[in-house]
Amino acid sequence: MTVVNQNLPKILVFSTEKISDPAIDMAGLLKLHYPPKVYTIVVPCSSAIKPKWILKAFEDGFDGVFIAADGTDCPYGESCVEKTSALVQNTQDKMKTKGIEPAKLRMAAICSVCSEAFVKQMKTFTEYLVNQQ
Amino acid sequence: MKHKIGVYICHCGGNISDYVDVKRVAEEMAKIEGVEISVDTIFACADSSQKQIANDIKEKGIDGIVVASCSPKLHYPTFSSVAEHAGLNKYNYVHANIREQCSWAHSDNKPKATEKAIQIVKAAIARVKESEALETIEVDSQKIIAVIGAGVAGMRAADELADLGIKVYLIEREFFVGGRIAQLDYLCSTTETGKELVTRLYEKIMDNPNITLFTGAEVIEKKGSIGNFNLKVKITPRYIKNKCKKDELLKAIEVCPVEVLDEFNFGITKRKAIYKNFPSEYPQIPTIDSKNCTRCGECEKVCSSIDFSQKEEVLDLSVGSILVATGFDPYTPKENEFGWGIDNVVTLPQFRRIINMCDDKLVYNGKKIKHIAYIYCVGSRQVDGENKYCSRYCCTATLYTSILTKNKYKDVQSYHFTRGIRTYGKQEIVYDKSSRQGDIFLQSYEDEPPMIEQKKGKTIVKINDILTNKMELEVEADLVVLVTGIEPRKDTNISEVLKIPKGRDKFYNEIHMKLRPVETVIDGVTIAGACQGPKNIMESMNSALSAAAKSYSIVNKGKLNLPPIIAVVNKETCTWCNKCLDACPYDAISKISENGKDIAFVNESVCKGCGMCLPVCESDSLELLGYTNHEIENMIKALVD
Missing domain, CATH: 3.40.50 (Rossmann fold)
Structure with missing residues (x-):
């Protein structure tokens, strides 16, 4: 990837305590490097993220928001998948009305051992956001 | 503030x-x-x-x-x-x-x-x-533990837990217990065999009413969390009745026309589709391997205990903690790796089965064996391959095998092609003993390993031996034994179901190597034995007992103190639209009337703190303790400032 550090976009990741955050930890353990302007806030479940938090992140200066979703592994049940998709849809609708490109909010299921998938997501998302700048 | x-x-x-x-x-x-x-x-x-x-x-x-x-x-x-x-x-x-x-x-x-x-x-x-x-919230925890894998580590852990008064479900994928240790004869440095060790453990667990053993059983689904896991376990039938007639069964095995490579003997012999690995194996009932059975019906003609009407079952088990002891696979050499593929090149596990089968003369492929060359670190400490780790047990196991071979057959000569012997601790005695019996040691560095060649039907092992200042030495070997190490299980089904993180070496990862060596990041799931990395039997037992103690501490009180992360309702702003009721997967939310107004009510003891109700509330009247708007929004601001 040919991204100059200075212009790296800031990405806020919502990770989940039991599923995706361990995968992000393991990416560090395995020294799988990803862009350093990725910041994480841990929540219990990806279907607990309020759209207003995501909108606030854009308002405060984040360039992208990534939801590292539980997927079907969610300890609170499989309904997590459709509920997380619904809140993403809902937030993207709100982003449109505020003139924020909906693609700046991304979501992918990151299982507790999906470290490589996470790193790949962070690299491609960073690239996408760089091209938007 | x-x-x-x-x-x-x-x-x-x-x-x-x-x-x-x-x-x-x-x-x-x-x-x-x-x-x-x-x-x-x-x-x-x-x-x-x-x-x-x-x-x-x-x-x-x-x-x-x-x-x-x-x-x-x-x-x-x-x-x-x-x-x-x-x-x-x-x-x-x-x-x-x-x-x-x-x-x-x-x-x-x-x-x-x-x-x-x-x-x-x-x-x-x-x-x-x-x-x-x-303040923390108290929840009930199941006083039951699932132990996955009935090898020596799993059985020892199950036995200990049952003695402490905990109900144990011991879940074994194979039809017989004992795992890899059942395949071993004399264990270093005693005259007790692996089979005897397994038998002792089996008798103890069968004696204990707190343990339920499932064989042919595979965990196919895990739900819930610490204190209350729900497992679905698929049970494959043996197709043989519990009360069976032994003589008839022996006949049934005899008449079975199907022959497949016997995995128990690492493919050096064949077995039937209806089989038992060795006579004293437990449980004592044979099994029919449904993948290879052709349903020809020959066995049914001679044996009344065969029952093809048995059906696959799926059981639902509720447990408070899961102890994983699924063991390892021996490394399988790649084609041509140190001569793998030549007919007198075998692995150490195969060689140990050969010794078991040869009584007074050591013969393999019809040839008498006198000169044995052991090549060390095959599949371990690899420079180019993925297995960077030392497999810990193999130096000792090989030297002990060499001593046993010398004792049993007298006229054998062993040559050890090593990369430095690692018989740590007490095991050093074994090294000393093998040196005294006249074994010859040669050594190379990792960049110049020994070479195996075939010349005029003879197998030659060549080395630039660093112990004799890199002199080129060669040995004509009747048998080359590749000392293969330990690898993670190839069958990854259980790791996919439980989602236990793995380390760089692909073995299961503990939370902390020194301080929390048997816990995983999946709360309530502990690990024991060689599924975590190479271990000898004693080390596996240590970890089994420590995982048992850890799992026990989770379930023993029947209560767990969980974080008080629950949803709370803002009574002022809630207008009861019932969306939170639909979103809650636990029926923790209900409608109540207060001061003439309908509002949502969260039942604290039922709420699990997932927060699924938060994003659906249009008036933003729900907050999750520990994850309030203030906390999250201030964090967002601080991260970007």
Whole structure:
């Protein structure tokens, strides 16, 4: 990837305590490097993220928001998948009305051992956001 | 709002401070309003550092704590209990992860790693400022433990747990117990065999009414969390009745026309589709291998115990904790690796089966064996391959095998092509004994391993021996034994179901190598034995007992103290639209009337704190304790500032 550090976009990741955050930890353990302007806030479940938090992140200066979703592994049940998709849809609708490109909010299921998938997501998302700048 | 905050930035030896300028992070934090103390510390988890934090709370009136160190999975419990013991509510402690998610993840970019660490700790301070004092919630926990894998580690753990009064479901994928150890004869350095060890453990577990053993059983689904896991276990039938007639069964095995490679003997012999691996194997009933059985019906003609009407079953089991002891696979050499594929080149596990089968003369493929060449570290300590680790058990096992071979057949000569012998601890005696019996040791470095060649029907092992100043030496071997190491199980079904993280070596990963060696990041799931990495039997037993103790501590009280992370309703703004009721997967929400107004009510003992009700509430009247709007929004702002 040919991204100059200075212009790296800031990405806020919502990770989940039991599923995706361990995968992000393991990416560090395995020294799988990803862009350093990725910041994480841990929540219990990806279907607990309020759209207003995501909108606030854009308002405060984040360039992208990534939801590292539980997927079907969610300890609170499989309904997590459709509920997380619904809140993403809902937030993207709100982003449109505020003139924020909906693609700046991304979501992918990151299982507790999906470290490589996470790193790949962070690299491609960073690239996408760089091209938007 | 907290206004006397203590901030501690950990070096973690050099794990953090090699990449993050921790002093600068501490200086930056000291500038933030409300921060009373901001210091760096070599090891925040060290006893002296913990005492310092406790003293600061007691003497300086610190009302909120941030420790920036490793993943909260590792030391959140440590520091929250430091806070608690010093008289601070443990929810006024916030953990900042600057190792796994900063110094290690960005070890390629030190300046940016420091910048990121600053933002992460700022956000933790923003969060602790808003933190409220909360009390833990007590929930019921199942006093039952699932032990997965009935090898020696699993059986030992099950036995111990059952003795402590815990009900155990012992779940074995194979039809017989004992795992890899059942395949072994004399174990170093005794005359007890693997089979005898397995038999002793089996008799103990069968004697204990607290243990239920399932064979041919595979966990296919896991739901729930610590204290209350729900497992679905698929049971494949044996197709043989429980009360069977032994003589008839022996006949049934005899008449079965199907022959397949016998995995128990590592493919050097064949077995039938209806089989038992050895006569004293447990459980004592044979099984029919449904993958290879052609249903020809020959066995049914001679044996009344055969029952093809048995059906696959799926059981639902509720347990409080899961102990995983699924073991290992021996390494299989790649084609041509040290002559693999030549007919007198075998692996150490195969060779041990050969010794077991040859009584007075050592014969393989019809040829008498006199000169044996052992090639060490095959599939371990690889330079080019993936297995960088040492498999720990193989040096000792090989030397002991060489002693047994010499004792049993007298006229054999062993040549050991090593990369340095690692018979640590007491096992050094075995090395000494094999040297005294006249075994010859040759050694090479990893970049110049021994070569195996075939010349005129003879197998020659060549080495530039570093013990004789790199003299080129060769041995004509009747049999080449590849000392193959330990690998993670090839069947990954259970790891996919349980989602236990694996380390760089692909074995299951503990939370902390030294401090929390049997716990995994999946709360309530512990690991034991060689599924975690190469171990000898004694080391497996140690870890089995320690995993048993850990799992026991989770379930023994029948109650668990869980974080008080539950949803709360803002009675002023709630207008009851029932969307939260639909979103809640636990029926924790109901409608109540208060002061003539319908509002939502959250049942604390039922709410699991998932937060699924939060985003659906249009009036934003629901908050999750510990994740309130204030806390999250302040963190977002601090991260980007």
